Amino acid sequence: MLETQQTPSPNLGNYWMPFTANKQFKANPRLLTQAEGMYYTDDKGQPVLDATAGLWCCNAGHGRSEISQAVSQQIAHMDYAPSFQLGHPIAFELANKLAQISPEGLDKVFFTNSGSESVDTALKMALCYHRANGQPSRTRFIGRELGYHGVGFGGISVGGIGNNRKTFSGQLLQGVDHLPHTLDIEKNAFTRGLPKEGIEKAEALEQLITLHGAENIAAVIVEPMSGSAGVILPPEGYLARLREITKKHGILLIFDEVITGFGRLGSAFASNFWQVTPDIITTAKAINNGAIPMGAVFVSNHIHDTCMQGPENMIEFFHGYTYSGHPVAAASALATLNIYQNEQLFERASSLSQYFEDAVHSLKGLPNIIDIRNIGLVAGIQFAPSKEGVGKRGYEIFDRCFRQGTLIRATGDILALSPPLIVEKSQIDDMINSLSDAICSVG
Numbered sequence: 001m002l003e004t005q006q007t008p009s010p011n012l013g014n015y016w017m018p019f020t021a022n023k024q025f026k027a028n029p030r031l032l033t034q035a036e037g038m039y040y041t042d043d044k045g046q047p048v049l050d051a052t053a054g055l056w057c058c059n060a061g062h063g064r065s066e067i068s069q070a071v072s073q074q075i076a077h078m079d080y081a082p083s084f085q086l087g088h089p090i091a092f093e094l095a096n097k098l099a100q101i102s103p104e105g106l107d108k109v110f111f112t113n114s115g116s117e118s119v120d121t122a123l124k125m126a127l128c129y130h131r132a133n134g135q136p137s138r139t140r141f142i143g144r145e146l147g148y149h150g151v152g153f154g155g156i157s158v159g160g161i162g163n164n165r166k167t168f169s170g171q172l173l174q175g176v177d178h179l180p181h182t183l184d185i186e187k188n189a190f191t192r193g194l195p196k197e198g199i200e201k202a203e204a205l206e207q208l209i210t211l212h213g214a215e216n217i218a219a220v221i222v223e224p225m226s227g228s229a230g231v232i233l234p235p236e237g238y239l240a241r242l243r244e245i246t247k248k249h250g251i252l253l254i255f256d257e258v259i260t261g262f263g264r265l266g267s268a269f270a271s272n273f274w275q276v277t278p279d280i281i282t283t284a285k286a287i288n289n290g291a292i293p294m295g296a297v298f299v300s301n302h303i304h305d306t307c308m309q310g311p312e313n314m315i316e317f318f319h320g321y322t323y324s325g326h327p328v329a330a331a332s333a334l335a336t337l338n339i340y341q342n343e344q345l346f347e348r349a350s351s352l353s354q355y356f357e358d359a360v361h362s363l364k365g366l367p368n369i370i371d372i373r374n375i376g377l378v379a380g381i382q383f384a385p386s387k388e389g390v391g392k393r394g395y396e397i398f399d400r401c402f403r404q405g406t407l408i409r410a411t412g413d414i415l416a417l418s419p420p421l422i423v424e425k426s427q428i429d430d431m432i433n434s435l436s437d438a439i440c441s442v443g
């Protein structure tokens with residue numbers, strides 16, 4: 001356990017915090033100052049059990065010396081190298097290693113710095129592919145209601161969370177439609193694992209294709225399991241049906257695995273878990289345990305090769321980031337992948353998932369819970385909104401849990417649990433006890 005100490009309070013005035021109610025936060029801040037294993041420490045020196053793997057990132061737990069050593073060695077060895085028309089061995093090594101665990105056929109890897117960048121990269125790849133393939137009219141995208149695909153203009157356009165879009169409406173990508181979301185509490189409340197009802201929601205894709213013509217549609221993008229909107233699971237057979245329809249019509253299928261990538265469900269990717277292989281996968285977060293900003297897009301050889309058809313010496317894809325495949329981030333990712341492999345953390349997630357499921361479903365019956373959903377090592381607990389408005393109850397339970405030493409995540413009135421994959425059963429019990437106390441005291 002960390003030796004804990006109180007940290008002097010910083011001046012909170014200058015930092016404009018992301019996705020945060022800044023005024024409310026600054027009146028009553030929650031500050032994390034250290035992390036090790038399953039625990040953060042707050043600025044008062046109190047341990048905080050991490051039930052969220054940071055922000056779905058730290059699947060190997062915190063303070064991994066293998067990662068910090070790899071990072072410091074790489075900075076000392078070569079801090080940075082340009083990424084355009086130049087390369088460095090470690091990015092190639094990482095791409096090779098990633099291709100060994102990616103779903104079959106998705107062997108080409110494009111590096112980014114975040115999930116948002118991975119999504120915008122994937123959308124641009126889809127356009128590039130169709131153009132190179134002689135079908136330049138395929139420019140439309142189809143996302144899904146309540147989908148979260150980051151905060152770039154591409155990502156908020158295909159995303160389906162109203163609050164993230166409405167300030168920017170009028171400036172979003174043209175030619176985007178959304179499939180219906182798959183949350184159906186009336187039919188599926190308290191289902192363990194995949195909901196039985198709802199496969200027919202995939203048929204909305206056929207309707208959009210009839211409306212616009214397949215020849216005008218570039219890609220469909222969905223999270224195989226929506227995390228940010230509150231853990232929304234695909235109904236049984238739904239993802240396979242999307243795959244069938246997209247394949248039939250020559251439309252690319254993109255799975256946004258920024259949350260599900262790297263073991264969250266007990267397999268390397270949700271695509272392996274559900275045995276549905278898309279054409280493109282977007283990732284970030286747990287690729288390097290959240291140590292340094294990094295993302296990666298996995299793409300099929302066919303898409304890659306099609307985009308490479310330009311004349312010799314011609315840049316094939318006018319896209320990339322100064323920090324694509326950054327050597328220090330790549331070193332941190334290699335160290336992370338070694339940990340996942342050596343400690344068999346994906347298998348561990350799988351073997352703990354039944355215990356985790358039983359634990360979260362034991363909360364059923366506590367005040368105001370209207371649904372509990374789970375898969376792998378992720379769960380969502382949904383509450384009826386309080387009289388004071390949507391999100392109030394969720395926030396209060398989250399805040400109370402934090403004050404009593406457990407970090408959970410609140411999205412409106414849905415609480416999400418996604419512990420690091422190193423979690424022990426006793427720590428799952430601690431999370432559930434803390435949550436139960438908070439739920440009962442908030443009421």
Ligand code: PMP
Nearest residue numbers: 114115116148149150256258259
């Ligand atoms: N896609 C999904 C599915 C995500 O969950 C997230 C982040 N929660 C993103 C994209 C965006 O990632 P980032 O915040 O790293 O840009």
